[in-house]
Amino acid sequence: MKIKYNRITVQFTAGEALSEGDVVYISGTNEVKKASASEAAKVVGVADHAADAGDPVDVVIYGVKEVVADGAISVGDRVIAGDTAGRVKTENNITSAGHHHTENQEASYTQNTTTADATDTIEAGRTLGKALSAASAAGETIKILVCLA
Numbered sequence: 001m002k003i004k005y006n007r008i009t010v011q012f013t014a015g016e017a018l019s020e021g022d023v024v025y026i027s028g029t030n031e032v033k034k035a036s037a038s039e040a041a042k043v044v045g046v047a048d049h050a051a052d053a054g055d056p057v058d059v060v061i062y063g064v065k066e067v068v069a070d071g072a073i074s075v076g077d078r079v080i081a082g083d084t085a086g087r088v089k090t091e092n093n094i095t096s097a098g099h100h101h102t103e104n105q106e107a108s109y110t111q112n113t114t115t116a117d118a119t120d121t122i123e124a125g126r127t128l129g130k131a132l133s134a135a136s137a138a139g140e141t142i143k144i145l146v147c148l149a
Contacts, residue, residue, distance in 0.1 A: 014051040043148070
């Protein structure tokens with residue numbers, strides 16, 4: 001692990017050719033590849049520099065880094081791996097699980113019940129970070145704060 005400028009990096013091996021700013025996921029033992037939405041839960045960070053397959057690559061796990069947007073993104077949006085491998089998209093629809101409590105109003109005691117809405121779920125591990133600048137369309141470069149959650 002290294003602290004470099006305003007970010008913390010960890011070294012992995014590139015499992016494929018990577019460009020600086022590619023969002024990456026853990027694809028094997030100490031190996032990373034470009035991440036798309038289907039690998040969002042395995043995202044580990046952002047490539048700090050370009051690397052060929054088999055070469056060492058520093059991955060930003062915390063700090064400020066430029067990435068490529070996969071669509072419109074506003075400042076402050078949560079970002080995750082995009083539909084296009086290596087890019088980011090917004091995900092602002094994560095909500096906490098809703099709970100309902102049913103009060104026992106019977107004369108005889110029975111346990112009160114609590115249930116959770118199946119529609120309100122948190123998918124942990126998908127958030128890559130927060131957008132520090134905006135993009136109006138896919139292909140634009142933005143700054144994000146990498147802070148995995």
